[in-house]
Amino acid sequence: MSTIAFPYLLADKPETFFFPPKASTFAAENDFFYMALFYIALFFFLLIVVGMIVFVIKYRQRPGYEGDPRPLHNNALEITWTVIPTLIVCWIFARGVYGYMEMMRAPAETIDINVEARKWNWLFEYPNGARDPVLHIPNDKAIRLRMRSVDVLHCLYVPAFRCKTDVVPGRVTQLWFQPIREGTFDIFCAEYCGDQHSEMLTKVVVHSQEDYEAWLAEAVKPPIAPVAHGQWLYERMGCKSCHSLEPNKVVVGPSFNGSYGKSFRDSKGQDVSFDANYVRESVLAPQAVMRPEFVKASQMPSFQGKLKENEITAITAFLQALEDGNISDEEMNAVPAAESTENTTGEGETDSAAQAAEQVSGN
């Protein structure tokens, strides 16, 4: 906003008065078309406004001037100003369809990333299974997002890429684009989705190919220490959009800070203690036991099948560590003795064992 520059005719600067940076292959066409429309519209606008001003001045009522009230008619003129705009809108339509088709036809080779939208955050799932609330993509590669929503309508909008598509529950919608410059750009939710709609923001980070691969390799590994793992999940699984880490701050659900280990009376009047069992139950069947003040607000989905047992344990550890409000680095990275030996022997085994266990329980 610091530089208000005159609109550029060719709109070829990366960031102009009208546009955010040009960061995808769509941007050039979009900006060109936008400016073309701008000048077409400006022409007609000036035609009308100048005509208006001239007529008002020239034919204004004044002493000594008498206008002629008789009707005028001119078929040639009527036809002219019907046909010319018609031809122009035909061109606009055709050009619009041209650009649109480009945006709808993804090339054959794309990097497919699954997107899960929920109130009020995004989760991106990468081909190697990594999940992250921020979209990381390599530069100059065609990316295809396959988007699902678990609750209401959302819309993934990247202004720098000049494209958006609604995320419709009950469907898989797709959006593809190809970034052309590295950097970090905003992702907005553009379809109204409730209280925190305006805070359903994230970023898209366009890496170089090597950085992307490095990031991907790193992203798939959760921290080993349970507490850190819990926090890692907290940031990725959507907990953080409703549960804050500040004491007593209610976003939608109760704060995670200082809850663990306390007792409360639930909405059915029973005393419940906030322990590992309660955490597990709340994750799998959120509405089974609720605090009375959150009954109305609770829209928490079940995480049955989405969190593995060891992950629930990690979250429990994270909550436990939050008991006193702060987590020291020491706590964060502490690895319990029993588990650490297991981890040193082979983390993969634990994971696959957990998966196997889950599969059994799932059936």
Next chain:
Amino acid sequence: MSHEHTSAHGAGHHGDGHGGHGDHGHLPFLAHHFDDPEQQFDSGKLGIWIFLVTEVLFFSGMFCAYSLYRSRNPEVFMFASQFLNEALGAFNTCVLLFSSLTMAWGVRCAQLRQKNGLVLCLALTLGCAAIFLGVKAVEYTHKWDIGLLPAGSYLAQPEVPVHHEGLSPWLINLSIVPGILLVAFAVWLVITFVKGDKRMSEIAGTLLATAACYFLGVFVGLKFQEAEASSSAHAAHEISVEHDGDTGSHEAGVTADEHAQGQPAESATSESANDHVSGTTGTEAPLKEIEAHLVSLDAPKVVPGAPLDAMVNQKGGAGLFFSIYYCMTGVHALHIIGGMVVMVWLLVRATKDQFHEQYFGPVDYVGLYWHLVDLIWIYLFPLLYLIK
């Protein structure tokens, strides 16, 4: 609709200064702002046609929903429509067509100033409407009893229904209002009869007959249903004997879709249907009746190899069909009730002998509305009941 304008305005403003408008004062039915009866009639006619246009577009929303979901999941519609009683639908169609006939006849009577004919036609139309509603009440309550509800509450397999002897409690609840009306009209008829007010007796008698027709409709509906149930219970019995060995071990609590998942598709329905029978052999009679009905409706009609699977008989499958069914027929029934209210208004005016060659607009307008309601049913019947 507008016959009373003249008098309303006479009371509403000073009489001075409007001498020029008294020239048609001798036509009591002509509103002040119209020049002549023809203009008044044309206006009313155009008005009612436009109103019918809004009605058509109002229903179009539901027809649109119907075509969307039918085109998306035809198998769901084929499956779910089997639960609708075709015979009752056909009967109701005939009842409505007959009411259309009497209504059209009524318009003719009004045009010819045949007062008694008009009253009779209106009474017949009202009676048919009440029969239609009675039959509909039987159809609805039967479905509610066995869990064929809109998607959110749809039960793929009926739970053990509330115990009741013979009549569904839903049906009894639905019949409370007509019952009260029946008694009230009867009392009113007696009062007017005692008073010797012939005109009022005529009205009260018609209304009493209308209320009674509702119960006639209920009776007919129940008879149809009984006949259907007994004829198909026989068929069901045969099937259950045939498959006795396979299905004896199943419990009634297993839901149809869970069950169907583990079974080859072609036998899914007959199997699950048999569940109900075998699971309830020891229980009370009413239960049997309902389950026999379920069997009767889907078992004999399943073609071996038909794509009937767990995805169909569920909330978001057949449940959606029933959502659309209830919306369409429910809104249609509301229109029937609305039509009955205006027809009572016509009846009152007809007994006052207010309609004649020059002024029969209201009868004509209500008639057009009534035919439109009939028209919508003409489409609803094949679209909902006759899908195979």
Next chain:
Amino acid sequence: MSAVAESPTHSHSQVTENYLFNTKGFLSWALTLDHKRIGLMYLVGVMSSFLVGGLLALLIRAELFTPGELFLNNKQFNQVFTLHGAVMVFLFIIPSVPAALGNFLVPVMLGAKDVAFPRLNLCSFYLWVGGAIFFLCALFYTGLDTGWTFYTPYSSSSEFGTMGPVVWATMGVFILGFSSIFTGLNFIVTINTMRPPGMAWFKMPLFLWATYSTSIIQVLATPVLGITVLLLAAERVLKIGIFDPHLNGDPVTYQHFFWFYSHPAVYIMILPGMGIISELMSVHSHKSIFGYRFIAYSSVAIAIFGFLVWGHHMFTAGMAEVTTVVFSALTFSVSIPSAIKVFNWLATMYKGTVYLNTPMCYALNFLFLFTIGGLTGLWLGALSTDRALHDTYFVVAHFHYVMMGGTLVAFVGGLFHWWPKMTGKMFNDLWGKISCLLVFIGFNMTFLPQFVLGSRGMPRRYARYLEEFQVLHQISTAGAFVLGAGLFVALGVLIHSLMRGRRAPNNPWGAATLEWQCTSPPPFYNFASAPSVTDPYDYLPLKYISEEEGWVYISPTKSTDPQAHPEIAKS
């Protein structure tokens, strides 16, 4: 209402009977069947709704002065913008011109005594009042926050209970829909059957053509809204599932249903405004309208094409490609009739005598703002740019230019134009022009920056925003308050005229349509006998008489004289 009904100081001087004072008392208004009184009551109603909606708009703009929270939290912000949208659309814009001005004008312009169904008309008014009270109570009490569009599944699964605000609000919309249908039905029948002898279709004033087209839309589209909100209510209460993805329903189906009404509704909003401008441009340029038939036909064309373009609200909503392209093509078809109208209005001024009084200033203001609104539609109709601009502030600015810069400005202009006829009082022209200037400045200051906000990527319905957007938002907020001030000045001018305004002549502007042939304000019966119909845009026989401070019809035939001097006709 009472302000109009009971301003006793000046009424004593008036000896002629008029509809305002021919009967007295509350009931004579509350139960009136007179279309003019019903129109006035509607006017008070829609203006009150506009006040509510406008204050909510200022609340929104004030909150957006800073990127963070100023005085509304997210939930409150969402409720406020929902209320603003719902009140403005359902309670103000849709009934504004047709129900308020239309009710007053349609029969008088036709030379008829009343609308075809006066009781239906009153019924429509009370449905509106009932619906409005119901709707407002529901919205304020329950805190609806779905946006005025009630998009599923948010509206069908938000945290409120089964009988939550959505059900109440939809019931309110349902009732208001009936009111709208009855008004439309009444006008179609009135215009069809109650035209006096001599008034052929192409001798009707263009306002009537616009009203007729509007009524067609009201009658055809509103029932679909009725069934849509009914199904939505059923969705919540009975869980019928057809809009609910959790029951295999489809939210996009809801959007189709909703926009099948709500796009034509945009033309319910703008067409009557265009009708007003056609009158204003011609009368105040003292020049027969240029291309009468083109304007008349384009009104009907807009009404019909309006039904074919609803999909352009859903270009990014997951529609199929083929549907998207078809809807884009059809969308552009609507732009042509609108362009024709604008050019014809402009050409009307050519060689005329332009009187720059308040109504004309508003008409020119309309031309300026509506041109911007219409032209920015090109970006949104074109598919590729729409993918960037959809659901951003660009859209917000676009439809405010069309609906507010269009309909509202035309409505206020029309109000000034017909005010002398409705109330019998002249207003202060200078202050009227000042209000117009303030509206012009404020409006452009509010909404021009929003185009830039939109193309830079600011999504709509955001309670918080990134700091990079702050300067533009602040300009916009400042503009909103200027705009508000302008509208308050306009209101002040009108109220002042009721108190202090000089008596209006029968024809202060020199207009040739029939309503100016009866007294100001008109008598109860409008016309003693059916007036002789003349060309509505023939200004030749009109002469300015300075003693009367108004225009008088000088024609060889004496047929219109009794209307010019009704007190003689009465005696």
Next chain:
Amino acid sequence: MPVWQLLAVFVALILLTALTVLQASLGLGNLELILSLIIATIKASLVILFFMHMIHEKPLNAIIFLSSFVFVALFIGFTLMDAAGYRDSLEYQQIDSTPPPAVEHAE
């Protein structure tokens, strides 16, 4: 409107109802939908033309009423066209007898 005409129309309507029930029991598959709609439309035309006196009606009224079907066709046509196009992206879900917690407990 003579009485015999009214009665004849009524008889025709009843016969057509019987016909549509009959054809539904034949199991004609896709053809059936078309057939039953054709029969329904014939019935509707009879009602409109005779019971509703459309044959004696002013052309304007007839046009107004029939034009409503044009708009219905537009509405349903476009919506169906769109539905046919996006069908691939839909996910038909199996819904348990117990509804998903996210929905049911939303209240």
